[in-house]
Amino acid sequence: MSAEALLSVEGLTVGFNTEEGPVRVVEDVSFSVVAGETLGLVGESGCGKSVTAQTIMRLLPSPPARIDGGRIRFEGEDLVVLPEPRMRKVRGDRIGMVFQEPMTSLNPTQRIGRQIAEVLALHRGMNYTQAKESVIDALRKVGIGNAERRLDQYPHELSGGLRQRVMIAMAIVCRPKLLIADEPTTALDVTIQAQIMELLKALQRELGLAILLITHDLGMVAEMCRSLAVMYAGRIVETGPAATVFARPRHPYTAGLLSSSPRQARRGERLPSIPGLVPPPGKRSTGCSFADRCGRVTDRCRRELPPLASFGAGAAACWNPVP
Amino acid sequence: MLAYLARRLAASLLILLGISVVTFGLTFMIPADPVAMIAGRNSTAEVRAQIRHQLGLDRPLPAQYASYLGRLVQGDLGRSYARKSDVGPLIVSRLPPTLLLMLGAIVAELLIGLPAGIYAASRRGRTGDKVAMTLSFVSVSTPQFVLGLTLIYLFAYLLNWFPLGGYGSLSHLILPALTLGLAGGGWYSRMMRSSMIEVLRNDYIRTARAKGMPEWRVILGHGLRNAIVPIVAMVGLDVGIFMSGVVVVENVYGWPGIGQLMWQAIQSLDIPIIMGVTTVAACFIVLGNLVADLAAPLIDPRIRLR
Numbered sequence: 290m291s292a293e294a295l296l297s298v299e300g301l302t303v304g305f306n307t308e309e310g311p312v313r314v315v316e317d318v319s320f321s322v323v324a325g326e327t328l329g330l331v332g333e334s335g336c337g338k339s340v341t342a343q344t345i346m347r348l349l350p351s352p353p354a355r356i357d358g359g360r361i362r363f364e365g366e367d368l369v370v371l372p373e374p375r376m377r378k379v380r381g382d383r384i385g386m387v388f389q390e391p392m393t394s395l396n397p398t399q400r401i402g403r404q405i406a407e408v409l410a411l412h413r414g415m416n417y418t419q420a421k422e423s424v425i426d427a428l429r430k431v432g433i434g435n436a437e438r439r440l441d442q443y444p445h446e447l448s449g450g451l452r453q454r455v456m457i458a459m460a461i462v463c464r465p466k467l468l469i470a471d472e473p474t475t476a477l478d479v480t481i482q483a484q485i486m487e488l489l490k491a492l493q494r495e496l497g498l499a500i501l502l503i504t505h506d507l508g509m510v511a512e513m514c515r516s517l518a519v520m521y522a523g524r525i526v527e528t529g530p531a532a533t534v535f536a537r538p539r540h541p542y543t544a545g546l547l548s549s550s551p552r553q554a555r556r557g558e559r560l561p562s563i564p565g566l567v568p569p570p571g572k573r574s575t576g577c578s579f580a581d582r583c584g585r586v587t588d589r590c591r592r593e594l595p596p597l598a599s600f601g602a603g604a605a606a607c608w609n610p611v612p
Numbered sequence: 613m614l615a616y617l618a619r620r621l622a623a624s625l626l627i628l629l630g631i632s633v634v635t636f637g638l639t640f641m642i643p644a645d646p647v648a649m650i651a652g653r654n655s656t657a658e659v660r661a662q663i664r665h666q667l668g669l670d671r672p673l674p675a676q677y678a679s680y681l682g683r684l685v686q687g688d689l690g691r692s693y694a695r696k697s698d699v700g701p702l703i704v705s706r707l708p709p710t711l712l713l714m715l716g717a718i719v720a721e722l723l724i725g726l727p728a729g730i731y732a733a734s735r736r737g738r739t740g741d742k743v744a745m746t747l748s749f750v751s752v753s754t755p756q757f758v759l760g761l762t763l764i765y766l767f768a769y770l771l772n773w774f775p776l777g778g779y780g781s782l783s784h785l786i787l788p789a790l791t792l793g794l795a796g797g798g799w800y801s802r803m804m805r806s807s808m809i810e811v812l813r814n815d816y817i818r819t820a821r822a823k824g825m826p827e828w829r830v831i832l833g834h835g836l837r838n839a840i841v842p843i844v845a846m847v848g849l850d851v852g853i854f855m856s857g858v859v860v861v862e863n864v865y866g867w868p869g870i871g872q873l874m875w876q877a878i879q880s881l882d883i884p885i886i887m888g889v890t891t892v893a894a895c896f897i898v899l900g901n902l903v904a905d906l907a908a909p910l911i912d913p914r915i916r917l918r
Contacts, residue, residue, distance in 0.1 A: 398912055
């Protein structure tokens with residue numbers, strides 16, 4: 290992958306120990322995030338994108354989760370093998386993370402100022418008085434007015450949009466190089482979604498932040514991301530510059546996703562959809578996992594796993610790509 | 613808040629009124645005659661009738677209750693049959709040792725229960741968890757008189773670390789407090805464990821980990837305050853549970869509190885003392901519940917008292 294990659298995930302494979310035995314949830318996933326740019330990691334629920342994000346931060350409890358292979362290179366270190374005490378110095382300081390559920394992601398018994406200051410206490414050794422100015426600054430950066438007064442409020446006194454802004458302030462207060470945003474707007478209503486997206490773009494410009502944006506919303510990817518990676522059933526099926534992939538998707542799954550997006554639909558017509566369901570982890574075939582739902586399926590698709598092959602600027606894992 | 617307090621106090625008064633009816637009624641259901649106890653086995657019928665009249669026990673029950681309640685409201689708990697002294701001052705003089713014992717027991721059960729529960733939650737499903745939960749099961753199931761005598765035998769008689777009984781210094785307090793509090797400690801360790809496991813599933817715990825926080829700080833800094841809310845409510849109820857425990861424990865250790873007073877009163881059928889102690893105990897139980905409810909919003913700001 291490119292030399293300037295800030296984060297480069299190579300062949301990442303993650304499994305879970307379940308009562309029915311080990312199950313692979315993420316298989317051989319590779320992508321990279323360039324410093325200061327945004328990569329969109331796209332897929333349906335259950336495709337493994339959140340597991341991938343939490344694995345980068347090593348937030349999944351182990352057991353049951355375990356990394357079965359691959360590397361996560363970040364600023365010259367491999368996060369897969371980094372000892373836990375050093376991993377703690379990465380979390381919150383060099384990589385910030387924003388989650389899907391702003392309503393429940395803040396501690397209900399602590400004032401928000403304290404919760405943000407805690408990050409500075411952990412990584413900069415600041416006490417609350419020392420951290421206060423940086424906290425107010427971070428709150429202003431995420432567009433929270435009246436920051437001094439907000440410091441002493443509890444999460445339940447804030448709206449969902451404000452709480453997500455607080456989460457973002459918490460993630461950027463140490464000025465990380467990378468922000469992992471795991472469905473940051475899914476739980477918010479549409480106007481707030483647009484505001485949060487604008488905020489993330491502004492922060493990226495201001496702080497030179499690289500963003501790994503995990504989403505199922507292709508419209509958001511179109512607006513936010515320079516490049517994207519499409520996941521299906523635990524694997525990357527297509528990757529490339531966003532403009533290229535949107536203009537000419539090569540994997541039938543990507544093509545199906547794009548045509549079933551409401552933004553592409555015409556009034557009065559039935560919205561196209563992809564028939565069938567994502568095969569659950571552990572029930573995936575030896576061939577292409579999308580074969581059973583694919584209109585372009587061939588015999589080879591059911592037998593052999595297609596590797597990611599280059600198509601111009603991008604790559605797709607398909608034996609019979611969309612022309 | 614003030615309206616809540618006023619409403620709770622009014623409700624408490626009603627509860628206490630109900631308790632006064634029940635205690636008054638219960639003493640008359642006891643299948644023994646206090647007059648016979650006072651007058652002695654060989655007393656004549658006239659003597660008994662005279663004592664009965666002196667005590668007012670020959671009047672109709674509602675009249676007896678009315679005068680009992682009238683005196684109760686003025687803080688007069690009556691006069692002991694056996695001790696020839698007023699019940700009120702008697703209880704007041706016996707109250708400090710009992711309160712001290714209860715305080716010691718609360719400290720003991722929290723010191724045992726909270727760390728054990730937090731530890732078990734953090735080692736969930738592993739050996740440490742199983743050992744802690746087995747010990748908790750044993751401590752909850754051990755009767756207090758067995759535990760008390762065992763502790764006396766081990767730590768006072770064999771090892772000579774603590775006095776055999778009595779009242780006076782901190783070393784006198786430790787064994788009785790442990791005896792009274794150990795079962796609660798076992799109980800709390802289970803509550804704390806399940807409460808902590810529940811809390812550690814929350815999204816904000818993941819947020820704390822994503823900040824780069826060491827696990828022990830995640831548990832103590834973000835988990836504990838949320839996990840402890842149900843425990844605080846229980847501590848208020850403990851005052852009531854301990855009220856029965858002190859009767860056993862104070863007698864095992866010769867602790868001069870109201871539990872011992874109660875025990876002696878039951879043996880000599882000294883009904884005014886039995887009623888007095890029951891009333892005072894009820895007051896403490898009601899008060900304990902009220903304090904626990906008032907403390908909840910201090911820990912969790914989302915709780916509003918209305």
